[in-house]
Amino acid sequence: MKHTSPGGLIVQQLCKEYPTPGDPLVILRDIEIELHQGESLAVLGPSGSGKSTLLNLIGTLDTPTSGKIELGGVDPFSLEQKALAIYRNQKIGFVFQEHYLLPQCSLLENVLLPTLAVGNPQSGAKERGQDLLDRMGIADRQGHHPGECSGGERQRAALARALMMRPQLLLADEPTGNLDRKTADQVAELMLDVQRQEHTILLLATHSQALAEKMDRSAELTDAYLQSR
Numbered sequence: 001m002k003h004t005s006p007g008g009l010i011v012q013q014l015c016k017e018y019p020t021p022g023d024p025l026v027i028l029r030d031i032e033i034e035l036h037q038g039e040s041l042a043v044l045g046p047s048g049s050g051k052s053t054l055l056n057l058i059g060t061l062d063t064p065t066s067g068k069i070e071l072g073g074v075d076p077f078s079l080e081q082k083a084l085a086i087y088r089n090q091k092i093g094f095v096f097q098e099h100y101l102l103p104q105c106s107l108l109e110n111v112l113l114p115t116l117a118v119g120n121p122q123s124g125a126k127e128r129g130q131d132l133l134d135r136m137g138i139a140d141r142q143g144h145h146p147g148e149c150s151g152g153e154r155q156r157a158a159l160a161r162a163l164m165m166r167p168q169l170l171l172a173d174e175p176t177g178n179l180d181r182k183t184a185d186q187v188a189e190l191m192l193d194v195q196r197q198e199h200t201i202l203l204l205a206t207h208s209q210a211l212a213e214k215m216d217r218s219a220e221l222t223d224a225y226l227q228s229r
Contacts, residue, residue: 093162
């Protein structure tokens with residue numbers, strides 16, 4: 001496999017299995033992914049096929065059984081715990097099916113939360129958060145709490161939060177799964193527009209063929225293997 005540009009993502013021979021009384025339960029086997037900055041890949045597959053597990057491994061929320069993950073020339077699993085937490089905060093943005101916004105905080109405060117993990121927010125953090133909410137079309141809702149907002153507005157705020165630290169990699173796990181078709185299309189288009197503007201790598205897990213077709217490339221998880229489509 002050729003090496004990507006310095007900002008790229010490389011996944012090589014990635015495997016994940018769990019011990020059982022009999023043979024190991026294999027979730028992922030020999031997964032290979034290569035993405036450059038600004039590229040997007042949709043991973044399709046039925047429930048239970050390992051899509052979320054794959055994203056959790058690449059996002060360092062779980063540990064692979066074997067194989068290699070490298071982002072921007074860094075192997076995150078070679079880092080000590082504190083350095084890994086900083087890496088995860090600064091290099092990776094997460095968007096899930098659930099928005100996971102804090103109900104007691106405004107949308108803007110939720111978007112700014114990632115900046116608190118590194119101590120005092122850097123100068124310009126508030127302006128960055130406001131700009132992201134504006135680009136998401138919800139600048140007028142920045143002072144509202146999640147309970148006062150629609151599902152689409154909450155998911156847009158969650159996307160803004162994921163992009164707050166200008167991550168190299170955006171991981172999206174069924175990001176429109178809880179939205180109606182029209183709202184899902186709107187959120188998907190916003191996500192892709194901002195991802196391209198920010199020149200971020202996007203790795204998306206979805207059931208939606210329509211959403212997958214909006215990505216640069218797509219692949220399918222079948223019987224633990226990832227096959228290009």
